[in-house]
Amino acid sequence: MTQRPATTDRRNEQGAALLTVLLLVAIMSVIAATALERLTIATKLAGNSSALDQARAYAFAAETISIVRIEDLIERDRARTTLEGDWQGRTNRLPLPGGIATARVVDGGNCFNLNSLVTGQNVEDLKVRPLGVRQFTALMEVLGIPPREAAGIAASAADWIDSDSQPGGAEDNVYASLPQFYRTPNRMLLDASELRALAGVTPQIYATLRPWICALPTSDLSPINVNTLLPEQAPLFAMLLPGQLTIETARQMLAQRPPAGYGSLDAFWKLPAVAKLTPNAEVTAQTKLTSRFFRLDILVELGDAELTEQALIDAGEQPARLVIRQWGEAG
Structure with missing residues (x-):
């Protein structure tokens, strides 16, 4: 039998040990890189979360200031707005440490109120309102949607x-037949975006x-303010009188409104452009x-963080109150 030299065995053992060490170093490098990446992500997320929390606090402040200004607007003349x-649509800027907040207020009632398609306030007693349906249909037609x-x-x-659940247009039977089925809520809408789910x-x-x-x-039917529209x-406005009033006539009538608005609805309805209606x-x-x-x-920009808020304010009674608030964020 031929005996292998001891030096050869030692070299093989050293080679195996070196390979093991290199493998361990490679594994540790991968683990360290992964840990560092996760730490970086966690640090960034924590920073973003902190910035968004601060941005939300600034948005609350801008909201409070805006509500006070809305109350001042109402108190200026309670007989007309x-x-x-x-004030309508004007961008108000509020400088912040490391950023800026902007706020815009518009008349929130000059729109078609989707909930005016029914009458009643209780979930158990909501009935279709034909006038609301006609007005919505008229609005869609003047916007170019086929009749x-x-x-x-x-x-x-x-x-x-x-x-x-009696079908007049589409009830549960329509939506239940879809690949991803769902049911009609049979309640007033909370947001206009719910319309996207309709057939x-x-x-x-x-x-x-x-x-x-x-x-x-x-x-209630859409509360169209002839002093702010x-x-x-x-x-x-044309949707209120389908077949009687064209968009162009309505546009001219609104453009000729006195700077101080109309003092009474009687004065408005006696205008030559609408008296024949x-x-x-x-x-x-x-x-x-x-x-x-x-x-x-409201838009708050703070460093790399950006936060948006859209709110609906009810100033029907003083103090004005927040009805709904929605958040959005990016960055």
Whole structure:
């Protein structure tokens, strides 16, 4: 038998040991790199969370300031809310340490209230309101949505909200047959975005409707303030009198509004442009001189963090109160 030299065995053992050490070093490097990456991510997330918490605190402050200004606007003249003071849509800037906050207030009632498709306030007693359905249909038509589609969407929206399950446009039987089925809520909408779930509402149709619709916390007909409605919002007035008033006539009428607004609804309805129209009592009562709801849009930019808030303020009674608040964030 030939005996292998001891030096060869030692070299083999040293080679194996070196390979083991190199393998351990490689494994430890991978573990260290992974741990460092996770630590970096955790640190970044913690920093973002802290920045967003601070941004949210600043948004609350901007919200409080804006509500006080809305109360001042209402108290200035409780008989009418006008555009005097250039408050509508104006961007108010609030410098912050390391960033800035901006706030915009607009009349939150100059929109089609989707909840006006029904009458009643209790979940058990919501019934379809034909006038609300007609107004929604008329709005869609003046926005270029074909009449047949407009009528179908309006009927489906009313079915979505009303308390019963009798199909007028689309009830549970329609949505239950979808691949991802769901049921109609049979309650008032909390946000206009819920309209996207309705039968017939395509992304294109929703994009067309979004600037014109809202979900106010009441089933009252859309409270159109003739003292704050802008000329470019003429479709919202034309929808009140379908077949009687064109968008262009409504736009001209709003553009000729006195700077101080109208002192009475009687004075408004006696204008030459509208005197020949025949609104019913509900539509006459639907037009307002004052505003109850205001929409507040806040953007807080703090370092790399960005936070948005959209709120609805009810100034029907003093002090004004927050109805709903929605957050969004990026960065």
